[in-house]
Amino acid sequence: MSRVTEIHLRHNPDFTVLAETGDYIVVDKPAPLLIHPSVPGNPPTLLDGLQALLAYDIANGAALSIINRLDRETSGVVLVAKNKKTARNLSLAMQKRRVEKEYVALVHGKPKRRRFTISAPILRAGLVEKSEIWVKQIPHPDGSPCCTQFEILKRLGDFTLMRASPKTGRMHQIRVHAKQAGLPIVGDKIYGPDENCYLEFILSGWTEQLAAKLLMPRQALHCRRMAIPEFGEWQAEVPEEFEHLLTADCPSPKVPPPSKEQ
Numbered sequence: 001m002s003r004v005t006e007i008h009l010r011h012n013p014d015f016t017v018l019a020e021t022g023d024y025i026v027v028d029k030p031a032p033l034l035i036h037p038s039v040p041g042n043p044p045t046l047l048d049g050l051q052a053l054l055a056y057d058i059a060n061g062a063a064l065s066i067i068n069r070l071d072r073e074t075s076g077v078v079l080v081a082k083n084k085k086t087a088r089n090l091s092l093a094m095q096k097r098r099v100e101k102e103y104v105a106l107v108h109g110k111p112k113r114r115r116f117t118i119s120a121p122i123l124r125a126g127l128v129e130k131s132e133i134w135v136k137q138i139p140h141p142d143g144s145p146c147c148t149q150f151e152i153l154k155r156l157g158d159f160t161l162m163r164a165s166p167k168t169g170r171m172h173q174i175r176v177h178a179k180q181a182g183l184p185i186v187g188d189k190i191y192g193p194d195e196n197c198y199l200e201f202i203l204s205g206w207t208e209q210l211a212a213k214l215l216m217p218r219q220a221l222h223c224r225r226m227a228i229p230e231f232g233e234w235q236a237e238v239p240e241e242f243e244h245l246l247t248a249d250c251p252s253p254k255v256p257p258p259s260k261e262q
Contacts, residue, residue, distance in 0.1 A: 013033060013043070013044045013045075013046075013048075013049055014030065015027045015028060015029050015030060015033065015046060015049060015078075016028040016236075017053075018077065018234045018235070018236060019232065019234055022082065023081065023082055023083060023085075023086040024067075024079060024080060024081050024082055024086055024090070024231070025050070025054070025080050025082065026077060026078070026079050026080070026226075026232075026234045027046070027050070027077075027078050027080070028075070028076060028077060028078075028236035028237075029046055029070055029075055029076060029077075029078045030075050030239060031072065031073045031074060031075045031218040031219075031239070031241075032072045032073050032218060033045065033046050033072070034046065034072050035047065035066060035069050035070065035072075035078070036066065046066075046078065047064070047066065050064055050080060051064065054082070057082060061083075062082045062083060063082070063083055063084055063087075064080055064081070064082060065080065065081040065084070065086075065087035065091075066078065066079075066080050067079040067080065067081055067087065067090045067091065067094065068094070068099075068101070068169070068223075068226070070223060071172065071175075071219070071221075073187070073189075073218040073219045073221075074103075074219060074221045074222065074223065075218075075221075075222045075223070075236070075239050075242075076103070076222045076223025076224060076236045077101075077223045077224070077225065077226040077234050077235070077236045078223075079226060079228075079234075090228065090231070093228050093229070093231075094169065097167060097168070098228065098229055099226065099227070099228050100165070100225070100226065100227040100228075101165065101166055101223060101225070101226050102163060102164075102165055102223075102224055102225040102226075103163070103164040103165070103166070103174055103221055103222060103223050103224060104153070104161065104162070104163060104164075104221075104222045104224050104238060104242075105161075105162045105163075105164050105174065105178060105185050105220060105221045105222075106156075106159055106160075106161055106162075106185065106186045106220035106242070107159065107160050107162055107178055107183040107184060107185050107186065107220075108158065108159060108183065108184050108185075108186060108192075108193075109158070109159075109160060109182055109183045109184075110155065110158070110160055111150070111152055111160055111162075111181070111183060114151065114152045115149070115150065115151045115152075116149075116150055116181070117147065117148065117149050117150070118146075118147070118148050118150070118177035118180055118181055119145075119146065119147045119148075120139035120143075120146060120176075120177065120180055121139065121140060121141060121142070121143035121144055121145050121146055122137045122138060122139050122140065122143040122144065122146050122170055122171075122172075122173065122176050122177075123137065123138065123140045123142060123143035123144065124136070124137055124138075124171075125137060125138045128140055128142070132199060133190060133195060133198055133199070135171070135172070135190070136172075136190055136195065137170070137171055137172045137173075137176050138176065139176065139180050144168075144170050145168060146166075146168050146170050146173050146176075146177065147166070147167040147168055148164055148165065148166045148167065148168075148173060148174055148177040148178075149164070149165040149166075149167065150162050150163070150164055150165075150177075150178075150181065150183075151163040151165075159186065160183065162178075162183070164177075164178070164221075172190075172191070174221060175188055175190070175191045175219065175221065176191060178191070179191040179192075185219050185220055185221050186214070186215055186216055186219070186220040187214050187215060187216035187217065187218050187219045187220050188214075188219040188221075189201055189210075189214065189219070192213075192214060192219075193213055193214070194213060197210055197213055197214060216241070217241075218241065220242055222236070222238055222239065222242055223236065224236055224237075224238065
C-alpha cells in the first residue's frame with residue numbers, strides 16, 4: 001500500500017487565524033470542515049468555531065458574515081466580516097469582481113498548454129438531466145456565466161500541479177471546469193474518475209476501494225491567496241495532507257510561491 005492511501009482525513013475544527021481587524025477576520029479553513037451547519041447533527045463547523053472565538057465581539061454587537069465559501073473538502077483562505085457595513089462593502093467588491101483569488105490544484109493528466117481559460121456556463125445537473133447527486137454541477141448553455149484561468153505550476157509524472165484563478169464564483173466552478181478540460185482534480189469524489197465514489201463515500205465512508213480510485217480522501221484543491229483592494233492580501237500555506245501527496249509523487253515537492261499575475 002502506498003503512503004498516499006494510508007492517509008485518513010478526520011474532522012478537524014482547528015482553523016488558523018491569518019489576520020484580524022475590528023471589521024473582519026481571515027482564517028485558513030482545513031478540510032473537511034464545513035463552513036456552516038447544513039443539517040441537524042452536523043459536527044462543529046467553521047461558523048461554530050468563529051462564534052466561540054469571537055464571543056466577546058458578538059456580545060458587543062458584532063454580526064458575522066462569511067464572505068467567500070469553500071467546499072467542505074477544499075481548504076484555504078476564508079474571509080469573514082464582523083459587521084453589516086463591512087459585509088456590504090466586501091460583498092460589493094465580490095460582485096464587481098475586484099477580488100483576486102488563487103487556488104492550487106493537483107490534477108490528473110498533462111495539459112498541452114501552459115495557460116488556458118475555461119469559460120463554459122454551469123448549472124445544477126438535476127435541472128436538465130437525471131442525477132442522483134443533488135449538488136452536482138455541469139457545463140450547460142443555460143447555466144450561469146463562469147470563467148476560470150488555469151496555469152501549470154509543475155508537471156509531476158501523470159499529475160500536474162495547477163494554479164486556478166476563478167473570475168466568477170459559481171458553485172464547484174473550478175472542479176467542473178477542471179473536469180471539462182480533461183484534468184479532474186485528484187481526490188474529487190464527484191468530478192473525479194467516477195461520481196459513484198461520492199455515493200459510495202456517503203454510504204460507507206472512506207474505504208480501501210475508494211483510496212485506490214481517488215488516491216486522497218479529500219480533493220486536492222486549496223485556496224492559497226485572496227486579495228481585495230483597500231482591505232488586504234492573505235495567504236494560506238498548502239496543508240500537510242496535500243504536501244504528502246506531492247511528496248509521494250515528486251522528489252521535489254515544493255509548491256511555487258503565489259503569483260500576482262492575472
